[in-house]
Amino acid sequence: MTTAQALPKRSEIPTELTWNLEAIYPTDADWEAEFARVAARLPEVASYAGRLGESARTLLAAFTTRDQIAEALGKLFVYAHMRLHQDSANSHYQALADRVTTLNNDFGAAAAYITPEVLAIPEERLERFVADEPGLAVYRHQLDEMTRERAHVLSAEMEGLLAQAAELGAAPERIYEMLSNADMKLPMVHDEQGNLTQLTHGNYLTKFLESQNRDVRREAFEAMLGSFNAYRNTFGASLAAQVKRDIFFARAHKYGSALEAAHEAHNIPASVYDNLVATVNTNLGLLHRYLRIRKRAMGLETLHMYDLYTPLAREVEYKVAFEEAQRQVAAALAPLGADYVEPLTRGFRSRWIDALENEGKQRGAYSWGSYGTQPYVLLNYQPGIDSLFTLAHEMGHSMHSYFTWDAQPFPYAHYTMFVAEVASTLNEALLTSYLLRTASDPALKLYVVNHALETFRATLYRQTLFAEFERETHARAEAGEALTPESLSALYKGLNDTYYGPEVAVDDLIEIEWARIPHFYSSFYVYQYATGISASAALASQILSEGEPAVQRYKRFLSSGDSDYSINLLRDAGVDLSTPQPIQAALDTFGQYLDQLEALL
Numbered sequence: 001m002t003t004a005q006a007l008p009k010r011s012e013i014p015t016e017l018t019w020n021l022e023a024i025y026p027t028d029a030d031w032e033a034e035f036a037r038v039a040a041r042l043p044e045v046a047s048y049a050g051r052l053g054e055s056a057r058t059l060l061a062a063f064t065t066r067d068q069i070a071e072a073l074g075k076l077f078v079y080a081h082m083r084l085h086q087d088s089a090n091s092h093y094q095a096l097a098d099r100v101t102t103l104n105n106d107f108g109a110a111a112a113y114i115t116p117e118v119l120a121i122p123e124e125r126l127e128r129f130v131a132d133e134p135g136l137a138v139y140r141h142q143l144d145e146m147t148r149e150r151a152h153v154l155s156a157e158m159e160g161l162l163a164q165a166a167e168l169g170a171a172p173e174r175i176y177e178m179l180s181n182a183d184m185k186l187p188m189v190h191d192e193q194g195n196l197t198q199l200t201h202g203n204y205l206t207k208f209l210e211s212q213n214r215d216v217r218r219e220a221f222e223a224m225l226g227s228f229n230a231y232r233n234t235f236g237a238s239l240a241a242q243v244k245r246d247i248f249f250a251r252a253h254k255y256g257s258a259l260e261a262a263h264e265a266h267n268i269p270a271s272v273y274d275n276l277v278a279t280v281n282t283n284l285g286l287l288h289r290y291l292r293i294r295k296r297a298m299g300l301e302t303l304h305m306y307d308l309y310t311p312l313a314r315e316v317e318y319k320v321a322f323e324e325a326q327r328q329v330a331a332a333l334a335p336l337g338a339d340y341v342e343p344l345t346r347g348f349r350s351r352w353i354d355a356l357e358n359e360g361k362q363r364g365a366y367s368w369g370s371y372g373t374q375p376y377v378l379l380n381y382q383p384g385i386d387s388l389f390t391l392a393h394e395m396g397h398s399m400h401s402y403f404t405w406d407a408q409p410f411p412y413a414h415y416t417m418f419v420a421e422v423a424s425t426l427n428e429a430l431l432t433s434y435l436l437r438t439a440s441d442p443a444l445k446l447y448v449v450n451h452a453l454e455t456f457r458a459t460l461y462r463q464t465l466f467a468e469f470e471r472e473t474h475a476r477a478e479a480g481e482a483l484t485p486e487s488l489s490a491l492y493k494g495l496n497d498t499y500y501g502p503e504v505a506v507d508d509l510i511e512i513e514w515a516r517i518p519h520f521y522s523s524f525y526v527y528q529y530a531t532g533i534s535a536s537a538a539l540a541s542q543i544l545s546e547g548e549p550a551v552q553r554y555k556r557f558l559s560s561g562d563s564d565y566s567i568n569l570l571r572d573a574g575v576d577l578s579t580p581q582p583i584q585a586a587l588d589t590f591g592q593y594l595d596q597l598e599a600l601l
Helices: 028-048 056-084 091-111 114-121 121-130 134-148 156-164 171-183 202-209 214-229 232-252 258-264 269-284 284-298 322-332 338-349 387-406 423-440 443-478 485-500 508-516 529-548 547-558 564-575 581-600
Strands: 189-190 197-199 366-368 377-379
Touching: 028 056, 028 091, 056 091, 056 114, 056 134, 056 377, 056 529, 114 134, 114 156, 121 134, 121 202, 121 581, 156 232, 171 232, 171 564, 189 214, 189 338, 197 284, 202 214, 202 387, 214 232, 214 508, 232 258, 232 443, 232 485, 232 508, 258 269, 258 443, 269 443, 269 529, 269 581, 284 443, 284 485, 322 338, 322 387, 322 423, 338 387, 366 387, 377 387, 387 423, 387 443, 387 547, 423 443, 423 529, 423 547, 443 485, 443 529, 485 508, 529 581, 547 564
Parallel strands: none
Antiparallel strands: 189 197, 366 377
């Protein structure tokens, strides 16, 4: 007999396992009141247009007004969108998210004149402003940034027009989210007990692709990718529109390419991207060695794409309840000191985390918030080792935000995407070290080593594959080539053949997997998972071997926000990503885990 297992509704989730968004606004009415107040202040930003060169005091007033409104707007934005992410089908919060997105774009348009006007001020006069007005000292790095980007800044009128177009530019991602999370219905599939269970984005990996039953894995794989394949034309159109959006804004700002625009804006050498792709491709032999070991350990003649996630320690049922996961993460991060662990555990108690999957909830996991809020985490927790590591990962992001918000003024209370994945993957590295130190069961050690290898495969190899896909799709579109579902699928399949082909029967359905990847709507983001894990592997090794000096360097990095260029912040912490060396060192670590895997097997 089979039974259907449906997701709970939002109202059925225990309050203690939801995030405390009431800490931002106690009620939606409070949000509405703040929304009205912020909307009424937008003309204040515009009132300084044409006046920034008058005096140091005027320039400071413009910056201060802009930042006050931006800080309030950030809270409005995250509240509305996180409420929507609780249940994507909730029309009330769809409306709030739409309204605040429009307000955010209106604010961007109102403030768009600032950079062009600052650059119109003669440099000697600007230097005199900073010397005469102490309040401008905090903006020194921002002013340097504006000057560095001088060649890519347009007139105030043109910058305002592009800011108004930002909402249109967000449409591809919004369409993708609505189709993927709200409208597209995934089918029921059989679990290991033969029960019909609702396939979801949250349980696809942990419940099905990690199953020891190959029929369960195959059915879920075909159901998931088959569902996306049924909408291939719509997904293809939305991704093509996203790529064209990137190209439009890059060309409008006089960059040579969308890839150049993504790097130059943060002063990151484009060679970082190329070094990553080249170094990983040189080391594909290590990936193929791992796949040969996996095939042998699983007793398979042929390895398929749906066989890549199954734990090799078959006899281990490592199920970790959410409460125990929090305890283990805190213990694993003890090398970072009490002043790291104390706010971490306080966050667990203070409902930073929305833990469980429910009907209509945003899939995946993220850390988010705004200056003045808690650094929230969205999870879709499943009681297994993957979710344990996801908790450590997302809390790494949240602790990065916590330390940055605590140490930096609002102008530098963010960090760039380039360093965003360092704190998260460092937590994973420390959790791996902790589990290997404390595990007495050889099977559990095998499980953890296998998980570490999978982390490198999925984060360093797989994300670099994604990076190649992004680089090629943008290059083709920039050359005037149309991006169709067929061309996107052929490109994606070819890359999988290169990365996995010598050791895996690359299933035809994998060609549509690009449609499953929401990160392609945060263009040129995914490669930073790979550079991030490379940097964090080096930093974790320094923390565990050097102790306090490395810990202090790392905490300075966590507290720096974007007060300096990201490449400099990492170099000061102990990692130079302008060279291939950290990438190669991370791949060497992957090879060392391979040695441990073979010994344990």
